[in-house]
Amino acid sequence: MDHSTEIREFLRTRRARITPEEAGLTPHPGPRRVPGLRREEVAQLAGVSVDYYVRLERGRTQGVSRTVLDAVARALRLDDAERSHLFDLAQPTEARPRRKRPLSPQRVHPALYQALDAISTPAMVLGRRMDVLATNRLASALYTDFQARPHAERNFLRYLFLDEAARTLYGEHWNKAAAETVATLHLYAGSHPDDPQLTDLIGELSLHDADFRSMWADHDVRAHATGTKYFHHPLVGDLAFHFVTLDVAGAPDQSLVILTPEPASPSAEALSILASWTGTAAAAAAAASAPAEETRDRTG
Numbered sequence: 001m002d003h004s005t006e007i008r009e010f011l012r013t014r015r016a017r018i019t020p021e022e023a024g025l026t027p028h029p030g031p032r033r034v035p036g037l038r039r040e041e042v043a044q045l046a047g048v049s050v051d052y053y054v055r056l057e058r059g060r061t062q063g064v065s066r067t068v069l070d071a072v073a074r075a076l077r078l079d080d081a082e083r084s085h086l087f088d089l090a091q092p093t094e095a096r097p098r099r100k101r102p103l104s105p106q107r108v109h110p111a112l113y114q115a116l117d118a119i120s121t122p123a124m125v126l127g128r129r130m131d132v133l134a135t136n137r138l139a140s141a142l143y144t145d146f147q148a149r150p151h152a153e154r155n156f157l158r159y160l161f162l163d164e165a166a167r168t169l170y171g172e173h174w175n176k177a178a179a180e181t182v183a184t185l186h187l188y189a190g191s192h193p194d195d196p197q198l199t200d201l202i203g204e205l206s207l208h209d210a211d212f213r214s215m216w217a218d219h220d221v222r223a224h225a226t227g228t229k230y231f232h233h234p235l236v237g238d239l240a241f242h243f244v245t246l247d248v249a250g251a252p253d254q255s256l257v258i259l260t261p262e263p264a265s266p267s268a269e270a271l272s273i274l275a276s277w278t279g280t281a282a283a284a285a286a287a288a289s290a291p292a293e294e295t296r297d298r299t300g
């Protein structure tokens with residue numbers, strides 16, 4: 001990704017969403033050529049010169065202090081995730097390690113696999129670029145069997161944008177879920193600008209999906225630690241889950257996502273039905289793949 005373009009577009013889209021009135025400024029007379037704040041108005045709010053802010057928005061971040069970045073963040077009313085993203089983007093390019101090779105594959109600790117199996121609701125482990133590293137049985141039943149896919153396709157964004165079944169599963173909530181997922185990827189991109197696999201992923205999705213291109217151009221960033229997800233599953237109908245995202249200790253860039261329904265709710269009942277069907281299917285598959293001798297021993 002081009003560093004200068006990223007910081008320019010991020011700052012441009014942030015100031016475009018704030019009007020002078022909202023910022024407490026008196027608008028200059030005459031027509032405005034840009035939506036939201038002008039560069040000179042951001043500079044005024046941040047207490048820096050116009051030339052200084054223009055250089056920052058053009059990606060010339062060498063020597064920019066944390067004090068100035070904080071002032072710009074306040075002027076643009078950035079939330080915590082956006083402020084963190086701005087600081088990542090403003091890191092001088094010469095201070096960034098340059099990577100020419102893909103990052104090494106991520107591994108899931110065996111204890112985490114055991115924990116996944118013990119969780120009685122859908123759960124998965126996500127890695128860099130929202131790669132799906134592991135899922136439990138109910139997550140596979142809810143979304144898709146990621147483990148059956150080629151390694152290159154075990155990515156939640158590829159599933160969300162390139163698999164028509166994902167749009168059916170999310171139904172009317174797909175657009176919101178997709179925008180939030182892209183915003184999460186933008187946050188990752190700010191701290192991993194030299195990840196070549198990230199560049200490949202963005203290029204692939206941009207080439208094949210207009211929705212992704214539009215959402216990526218919004219430059220929204222968001223950290224989704226908790227919230228609610230809604231689905232319309234083809235087997236059990238409507239589902240609503242609370243979700244929590246937890247960082248995996250000792251495993252950089254890995255997170256555990258757990259979805260839980262309200263107790264005694266229609267979603268809990270539907271999940272129970274899905275679990276019973278999934279358990280029956282898994283048992284049948286295991287029996288079908290068992291050696292003949294083992295099968296005879298079990299049946300007496």
